[in-house]
Amino acid sequence: MTEQKGSGSLTPLRIGFIPLVDAAALLVAVGKGFARDEGLDITLLREVSWSNVRDKLNLGLFDAAHLLAPVAIASSLGLGHVKVPIVTPFNLGLNGNAITVSPALYAAIMAEVDGDPLNPLLTAQALLRVVTARKKAGAEPLVFGMTFPFSTHNYQLRFWMAAGGVDPDEDVRLVVLPPPYMVDSLASGHVDAFCVGAPWNSVAVDLGVGHILHFVSDILARAAEKVLAVRQPWVEKNPAVLAALIRAHDRAAEFIEDPGSRAEAAAILARPEHLDVDAEVIGRTLDGRLKVSPEGKVRESSRYLLVGREGAARPDPVQAAWLYAQMVRWGQAPLSDASLAIARGVFRPDLYDAATGKAAVKPQLSDGVGAFVGPAFDPSVITGHLDSFPIRRR
Amino acid sequence: MAAESSPKIAIVDENPIRAAILEEGLREAGFASVERVGEMNNLLARIYQIDPDVILIDLENPSRDVLEQMFQVSRAVRRPIAMFVDQSDTASIQASVDAGVSAYIVDGFRKERIKSIIDLCISRFNAFAKLQDELERTKTALEERKVIDRAKGILMKLKGLSEDEAYVLLRSTAMREKKKIADIAQSIITASELLK
Numbered sequence: 151m152t153e154q155k156g157s158g159s160l161t162p163l164r165i166g167f168i169p170l171v172d173a174a175a176l177l178v179a180v181g182k183g184f185a186r187d188e189g190l191d192i193t194l195l196r197e198v199s200w201s202n203v204r205d206k207l208n209l210g211l212f213d214a215a216h217l218l219a220p221v222a223i224a225s226s227l228g229l230g231h232v233k234v235p236i237v238t239p240f241n242l243g244l245n246g247n248a249i250t251v252s253p254a255l256y257a258a259i260m261a262e263v264d265g266d267p268l269n270p271l272l273t274a275q276a277l278l279r280v281v282t283a284r285k286k287a288g289a290e291p292l293v294f295g296m297t298f299p300f301s302t303h304n305y306q307l308r309f310w311m312a313a314g315g316v317d318p319d320e321d322v323r324l325v326v327l328p329p330p331y332m333v334d335s336l337a338s339g340h341v342d343a344f345c346v347g348a349p350w351n352s353v354a355v356d357l358g359v360g361h362i363l364h365f366v367s368d369i370l371a372r373a374a375e376k377v378l379a380v381r382q383p384w385v386e387k388n389p390a391v392l393a394a395l396i397r398a399h400d401r402a403a404e405f406i407e408d409p410g411s412r413a414e415a416a417a418i419l420a421r422p423e424h425l426d427v428d429a430e431v432i433g434r435t436l437d438g439r440l441k442v443s444p445e446g447k448v449r450e451s452s453r454y455l456l457v458g459r460e461g462a463a464r465p466d467p468v469q470a471a472w473l474y475a476q477m478v479r480w481g482q483a484p485l486s487d488a489s490l491a492i493a494r495g496v497f498r499p500d501l502y503d504a505a506t507g508k509a510a511v512k513p514q515l516s517d518g519v520g521a522f523v524g525p526a527f528d529p530s531v532i533t534g535h536l537d538s539f540p541i542r543r544r
Numbered sequence: 545m546a547a548e549s550s551p552k553i554a555i556v557d558e559n560p561i562r563a564a565i566l567e568e569g570l571r572e573a574g575f576a577s578v579e580r581v582g583e584m585n586n587l588l589a590r591i592y593q594i595d596p597d598v599i600l601i602d603l604e605n606p607s608r609d610v611l612e613q614m615f616q617v618s619r620a621v622r623r624p625i626a627m628f629v630d631q632s633d634t635a636s637i638q639a640s641v642d643a644g645v646s647a648y649i650v651d652g653f654r655k656e657r658i659k660s661i662i663d664l665c666i667s668r669f670n671a672f673a674k675l676q677d678e679l680e681r682t683k684t685a686l687e688e689r690k691v692i693d694r695a696k697g698i699l700m701k702l703k704g705l706s707e708d709e710a711y712v713l714l715r716s717t718a719m720r721e722k723k724k725i726a727d728i729a730q731s732i733i734t735a736s737e738l739l740k
Binding site for chain 1 (some may be wrong): 584585586588603604605606607608609610611612613615616635637638641646
């Protein structure tokens with residue numbers, strides 16, 4: 151692809167996405183014309199599976215994509231698949247998922263929880279008691295839905311339940327489910343709980359088939375969720391186009407975070423060709439104000455989904471290291487310094503800084519992750535860090 | 545191909561016609577053991593029941609991500625998937641993605657035997673897409689025909705024209721305005737409904 155900067159004509163780009171609220175910066179960058187202002191003519195291509203997004207990005211059918219942060223790392227490491235080096239110059243969102251459980255499981259956990267049900271350590275310990283009682287009664291193990299083997303959802307669920315003593319591979323079943331099937335599966339009893347992004351938790355609550363037990367921000371204060379992903383060689387060939395793409399996204403992120411324009415952002419996301427979901431439901435996620443129970447109880451959090459504020463858009467290699475550590479913890483990846491370096495190198499704050507000219511926001515957390523349990527995360531000693539968690543696959 | 549050496553193939557596709565076309569092709573090519581899965585609920589359990597050597601899935605299917613967990617070696621996965629098409633062969637991945645199908649090969653299946661299955665898949669999927677395209681075009685043509693007939697009727701009634709004259713008027717207007725005859729016909733219908 152050749153650069154066409156300054157020639158007056160727009161550079162065409164094909165960008166894949168999954169209809170989820172955390173594609174917001176991409177959808178608004180296009181919908182509000184910010185990309186066009188930067189000289190980009192973006193064609194958005196809606197996809198139905200992360201596997202499709204990954205393969206089409208890898209093959210070059212997409213120039214860029216809305217992608218699960220762990221998939222970018224897995225692809226760069228060649229885990230399970232073709233090894234294609236992917237980098238991200240822009241983090242589309244931090245957090246944004248929730249754990250939703252069936253009314254029956256909700257009641258069972260609430261009956262066992264010893265204290266504040268917003269404390270994930272207490273709910274995880276309650277889950278252990280529920281799981282143990284089910285085992286004794288000879289009941290089938292509980293089934294938890296998540297979106298992909300290499301997903302923050304998978305690691306958040308595992309991190310949470312393992313803290314309470316529940317082994318995610320032995321005591322329950324974790325299964326992959328496409329987000330649009332989550333709610334039906336919960337209603338029909340195929341799963342007892344799931345961890346997914348917006349709008350699906352709210353849809354389950356509105357239909358009366360689920361309770362939001364946790365926002366994932368209860369588990370980790372900062373978790374890189376979706377990234378804008380590009381192939382590494384593409385970055386080298388198209389530096390000016392990439393910088394324009396980053397700036398358009400950054401402007402969109404600021405637009406979304408501005409309370410004055412958030413409703414307009416929600417309306418853009420709600421369009422039939424984007425998410426095709428009611429703007430009011432999308433607004434709940436952007437505002438971090440969610441109905442958590444079918445009876446109408448509302449919970450508000452300033453950390454529900456961070457699109458651009460608090461430096462959320464700037465890729466943080468510590469986040470990449472944490473995700474890699476989870477792959478190691480759960481036996482998806484072997485531990486090596488070389489792999490850790492590759493994982494960290496996927497997240498490129500330098501590209502973000504160069505394009506936006508912004509000074510780096512100083513992280514408010516000492517370790518950049520803020521997990522509810524365990525020692526502070528130190529990417530330089532992953533082995534020692536993982537050894538402090540008794541339930542692990544390595 | 546002898547029946548006992550025939551690999552077990554699972555076709556995961558919610559479109560029953562396309563699945564049938566693919567199954568027929570595979571059977572004609574001598575693959576005797578083919579199972580279709582059209583129900584996405586409990587997909588993994590169904591796959592384990594079939595215990596296939598090769599899984600074919602269409603790319604419009606969100607359940608492709610469900611199969612991806614079979615790459616993981618875990619208690620939940622009995623026979624892991626060894627690869628996705630042929631990982632060394634980008635051209636074949638590209639051709640299958642273009643056709644809208646992907647293939648997963650379960651551990652233990654001999655890699656060199658997959659090529660003919662993939663090629664067949666690609667050609668059947670492409671044939672189906674062409675068929676669907678033609679069907680779509682026929683449908684559109686039929687609908688346009690109905691719209692034109694209605695507009696002709698309106699013109700005949702309002703302007704006292706014969707059927708041929710009404711058609712000539714539609715055609716000449718379309719040519720002058722550089723539009724399709726069906727579009728002009730639609731505007732006439734809309735206008736006449738507004739003026740009712």
